[in-house]
Amino acid sequence: MPRILHFGLGAFHRAHQAAFTQDAGGWQIESVSMRNPALSNALNAAGGRWHLVERAAEGPRVRQMTVIDRAHCLATDPAGTLARMADPEVQVVTATVTEKGYGFHPTTRTIDVDHPSITPDLANPTAPKGLVGALVEGLRLRHAAGHSGLTVISCDNLTGNGHLLAGLAGAFARLRDPALADWIARTCTFPDSMVDRITPASSDATFAAVRDATGQDDPLAVETEPFRQWVIGNRFAGPRPAWEKAGALLVDDVAPYEVMKLRMLNGSHSLIACLGAVAGLGAVRDVMAVPAFRTLVRRHMQAAADTLPTIPGFDPATYAADLLRRFENPSIRHLCLQIAKDGSQKLPPRIFAPAAEAILQGKTADAFALVTAVWIRFLQGRDDTGGPIAPDDPLAQALMLAASSDVAAVAQALGLSDRLPFSSGDWRGQVSGHLASLRRMGAMAFAEALT
Template sequence: MTIKLSAANLDKLPKNVGKPSYDRSALSGGILHFGLGNFHRAHQAVYLDDLFNAGLDHDWALVGAGVFDFEKPGRDRLKDQDWLTTVVEQDAGHKQARVTGAMIDFIEPGDTDALIAKLADPAIRIVSTTITEGGYFIDPATQKFNPQHPDIVADGKNPDRPKTVFGLMLAGLKSRRADGTPPFTVMCCDNIPHNGKVTADAVVGLARLSDPEFADWIVRNVAFPNAMVDRITPATTDRERKALKDDFGVEDNWPVFCEPFRQWVLEDRFPAGRPALERVGVQFVEDVSPFELMKIRILNGGHAVIAYPAGLMDIHFVHEAMQNDLVRRFLSKIENEEIIPTVPPVPGTDIDDYFALIERRFSNPTIGDTVRRLCLDGSNRQPKFIIPTIADRLKAGKSIDGLALESALWCRYCYGTTDSGAITEPNDPNWERMNATAKNAKNDPAAWLAMEDIYGAVGRSDVFARGFAEALGSLWKDGTQATLANYLSRS
């Protein structure tokens, strides 16, 4: 017998499933969040649930927000179960389920008037985001806000009827200024270097297109703290829904399965106030940059290192990739020889211990994280997670052989077939371009590096171009396994 997740059924849940100990009817919204996907519901929402369970800050509940039609089915799934989510933490020796109740509403995506009204509500003091790395209108080559993106241009011309997250934020801030309501803090929770600054650049940059004076007001009055967030959270499929029913007797439309590990390092800049998240494990620091750089280069960069060779060898799950001797040694060699040396010291952290933890997390056999998920959206992720490391290595005159091979593996993956000849389904928002360029690069490697908006100066480096061409040629001539073996045989 299974219990359908709902507020009415909370007391009927099996005893081995945790549930909120607080009165959800007494919660009130203090945070409006854009991007109610799995990561947010396994991360920020869990920290808030912990806080509410401790009897603290019940006026900081979550209100969901979205702007795209594809977000509506997710909203419907959550509405059907009164905004509750089952979070299942698991690794080789641990499996635990809990129902979280930190969300109390989710505004209909596309309901612009309702979204702006909620953004203007004085009770909302933080607006947070997990809208993916590609959601910030960043020029990949310069890593700066692109005011010429069509969606940004459209919002700049029609600020009263915005279509983007940042246009909606501006409309809410403008209403608050007119009403004399203090501005909310904007808290980015995406894996982007200097994510607070990146978000500020998007908000201010869009404002300058229609109201420069208002843009200056935002610079003076709105806080955008930087953050480092971390938890491996794969997508939900019928596999996870069935596992939840079989293992815990709970029927959830949209459960989240994740690893036990989680981390949140946050700059303490919240003029409008904030929940006491330090009481539940959030680390508040003056400068998040060292933590952020460590995580983005070692973990996110490490994901890219294992993703493409595993994808080309038809490996499905991430833990299976880590069980492959070539892939695991490839990760270790690149991390220790090329990535970790570019990471400055981090307060209170041993970098070698951190990488050992990353290896254990990647090897977790129970999460079911897929190689395809790691391969997703390379056109947005490579310029943030890999190419800056290559640039630093080139500037220092250091070897980039491993990172050149990683880039060649990405190119080979985008060709659209694995080594076995299996078809790779489109796996990038810019797949058509990436696929066409990868096909040109098979005989002309320079075509791949000529993507100036992705590679910038790195693509113009003769040293990198030689390493990339050699690696890509080997992948086509000898295949992924032999190419990895050859690389690993070098001292």
């Protein structure tokens, strides 16, 4: 049976790509935990079975998942894991390792040889720990075995994620062996893809839903919303699952869909998450229950929609209304702190890029200045009641120090001082103004004053 090897054995993978693949039929997945063997061991012990709880407003639907029949851990068995890429049954590789797992310069989008996910793998390329090093070593093994190239699909929230990963893998391979880099470029494809499915962290309520529906305890259960979306560039090196039978959309150009989702959904999510954390609210649904916060979110969606390219058949107002309903779903407890993590990686495409475009076009970028101010207020490490906030970010230490100073210091910590929107004094002034109001008034009064 043809197989997918997936890097990043987390909840989103098991709620999204695994569900699409199971519903498409005919393929199995081997999933790879990057660091911790606990999950891969547990999944193997369970025979690759777990339950997916789809939480609709009217109640949960529980289904058993069987599409993953083997799990590996890259950290504890790199040789055995990557040998799977030399098996001709494996035709597709997918990945969900989050933005910080790629190891690239955020301004140039080129490989960062000093990045912690890149440097060790360049020093020890046959026992890699990061995604890019693992891909290149696995492809080296496949080439040596005399097999054809693979389709490699990034499923992380990065613009042009396939093009980005192709560039990083090619650069890494060229540092090892130029001939290998040439073979990868000639025989492998890296389609862009856009993914969407809200997947909160599993909780006692998740496990209780499975127990109520099946009479079984399942510590591997994952919960998600009913909605799901997957847009994939129609560029494959060989066989692939019939994902379109499960509702995936295969298109010539993914970029407009990526921009739509990053700016309207993900950008709004960043606003909601930081607002909630600063106001002392735990989950997205709690933030959306505050009328003034909901109004700010709706306004942000409109500002983001104004920066979008034309997408045939796409109505931004309808999409925004659908997003608001999804965010308000009372059955989904999506934690603000879960969404707010890694803001230094997420805000450049979600917030800073549309702000820069708006400035270049002579339009107002105040909506994006507002989100930036709320994020900086979040980085200051205390909510409006004085309770602690611990930002989870690869640049947390530098950003928290900068946030106690001013907007320019944050731009410097991000390495974006000389780039739009931060190079615009007017825009920095807008951010500073909103930040001062947030500090003085608190998030709730700040939102009410704006609405």
